[in-house]
Amino acid sequence: MPQIxxxxxxxxxxxxxxxxxxxxxxxxxxxxxxxxxxxxKTREICESKGVKFFQHAFDGHIxxxxxxxxxxxxxxILSLDxxxxxxxxxxxxxxxxxxxxxxxxxxxxxLTNYCGHWVRHCNWYPDTKLRLWDSRKGQWTGINPHDKYxxxxxxxxxxxxxxxxxxYSYNSIEDHYKQVEYFTTIASKAYVEKGKxxxxxxxxxxxxAKFIDHYILHLGFLDGKAGYLISRxxxxxxxxxxxxxxxxxxxxxx
Numbered sequence: 001m002p003q004i005x006x007x008x009x010x011x012x013x014x015x016x017x018x019x020x021x022x023x024x025x026x027x028x029x030x031x032x033x034x035x036x037x038x039x040x041k042t043r044e045i046c047e048s049k050g051v052k053f054f055q056h057a058f059d060g061h062i063x064x065x066x067x068x069x070x071x072x073x074x075x076x077i078l079s080l081d082x083x084x085x086x087x088x089x090x091x092x093x094x095x096x097x098x099x100x101x102x103x104x105x106x107x108x109x110x111l112t113n114y115c116g117h118w119v120r121h122c123n124w125y126p127d128t129k130l131r132l133w134d135s136r137k138g139q140w141t142g143i144n145p146h147d148k149y150x151x152x153x154x155x156x157x158x159x160x161x162x163x164x165x166x167x168y169s170y171n172s173i174e175d176h177y178k179q180v181e182y183f184t185t186i187a188s189k190a191y192v193e194k195g196k197x198x199x200x201x202x203x204x205x206x207x208x209a210k211f212i213d214h215y216i217l218h219l220g221f222l223d224g225k226a227g228y229l230i231s232r233x234x235x236x237x238x239x240x241x242x243x244x245x246x247x248x249x250x251x252x253x254x
Contacts, residue, residue, distance in 0.1 A: 001098055001099060001101075002074065002076040002098060002101045003029035003030070003073070003074040003076060004027060004028055004029050004074060004076050004077070004078055004094070004098060004132075005028070005029065005030050005031075005032055005072035005073060005074040005076065005077055005078070006024045006027075006028040006030070006031045006032065006077075006078045006079075006080060007032045007034070007065075007068045007069055007071075007072055007077050007078070007079050007080075008020060008021075008031070008032070008033050008034070008068070008079075008080050008081070008082055009033075009034050009035070009036070009061075009064050009065055009068050009081075009082070010033055010034070010035045010036070010038060010042050010046075010082045011035065011036040011037075011038055011042070011058060012038045012039060012040045012042060013038065013040075013042050013082035013083070014038075014040040014041040014042050014045060016082045016083040016168060017033075017042055017045050017046060017082045018045050018049070019085050019168070020080055020081075020082050020083070020084060020085050021045075021046070021049045021051065022049075022085075023085035023086040023087075023091070023166075024078065024080070024085075024086060024091075025049075026091060026095070027078075027086075027091055027094045027095050027098065028078070029074065030051075030052060030072070030073055030074070031049070031050075031051040031052065032051065032052045032054070032068060032071045032072050033046045033051050033052070033053050033054070034054050034055070034056060034064060034067060034068035034071060035053065035054065035055045035056075036055070036056065036057065036058035036064065037055055037057065042082075052071065054068075054071050060144045060145075060186075061140075061144050061145045061147045062140045062141065062142055062144055062147045065079065065140045065147055066139055066140045069135050072135070075134055075135045075136045076101065076132075076133075076134060076135075077132070077133060077134075077135045078094065078131060078132045079131050079132075079149065080131065080165070081167075083167060083168045083169065084110070084165050084166065084167050084168070085165070085166045085168070086163065086165060086166070087111075087163055087164045087165075087166055088163075089162050089163035089164070090108055090161070090162070090163025090164055090165065091163070092162075092163065093108070093161040093162045093163045094106075094132065094161070094163075096161075097132065097161065102159070103157050103158055103159045104133060104134055104137045104138075104151050104155045104156060104157045104158060105130050105132065105133035105134070105137070105138065105149075105151050105156075105157075105158045105159075106130070106131075106132040106133065106158065106159055106160070106161050107128050107129065107130050107131075107158060107159070107160040107161070108128070108129060108131055108132070108160070108161055108163060108164070108165055109125070109126035109127065109128055109129075109163070109164050109165070110125075110126070110127040110128070110129050110164065110165040110166075110167050111125055111126075111127075111164040111165070111166055111167065112124050112125070112127065112167040112169050113166065113167065113168050113169060114169055114170055114176075114226050114229075114230060115170055115171065115172060115173065115226060115229075117223065117224075117226040119223050119226060119227070119230065120222075120223065121218055121219040121220050121221075121222045121223045121227055122214045122215070122218055122219075122220035122223055122227050122230045122231060122234075123213060123214055123217075123218040123220075124230065127167075128160070129165065130148070130149045130150075130151070130158065131149070131165065132161075133149060133151065134155075137151050137152055137155035138150055138151040138152055138155065139152075143187065143190045143191065143194065144186050144187070144190045145182075145183050145186045145187060145190075146183075146187065173229060173233075176229075176233050177233065180233060180236065180237040180240065181240075183237070184237055184240045184241040184244055185244060187241050188241055188244035188245045188247075188248060189248065191241075191245050192245060192248045192249065196245070197245070197249070198241075198242040198243075198245035198246045198249075202242050203239065203242040203243060203246065206238050206239075206242065207235040207236065207238045207239040208235065210231075210234050210235045210237075210238045211231050211232065211234070211235035214227075214230060214231035214234050214235075215227065215228065215231035
């Protein structure tokens, strides 16, 4: 039976990390936390839970998540963010996988809590993620801060398992706007590094398209006020990302 290493990266997650750690205690053979020198009680909480705790300066979500895997004793990895937790159904599914590991990776759904509301529309659910895998057969990729795990060519034998990752994303609208500011700054720089441009038509059209996609096409209106706020702020985030990309190119020309 494979040993599962749960791997988590953290920075100032004292509000979330205990819930995350408690949710995996019955299926984890070890829990590895790679921290970016938190200044709150993240370290104390982790050490009180008996995890293997390491620290390294943060140099990008993708880089940090790939680095965190190297601290694990087992190649069989369950990767979570600190603001996530497993529900009971998903714990049972992972326990069954441990008894009979047959695939290179396992997909699972993620259900997000937004200001106290569980969001089931807005293109936020089922939000399928590949989070359980044999780390010898893939790596974290993507464009920071939007990381994703990709299996190597020839190692893409996957299965979807039952249950949800519970994602406790935002406690307030202010939290959402703060993350938008943070993520769009990272994303805009990453896009420019890859040579991607932000023509004026994208700045104008893509935010509108984002709102229509979330609120209408993906039935965000069924989530009530939360659905409207998510759709509106997502549209704003799209506009802000392109605005920052254009500003970077403008500053380089100046």
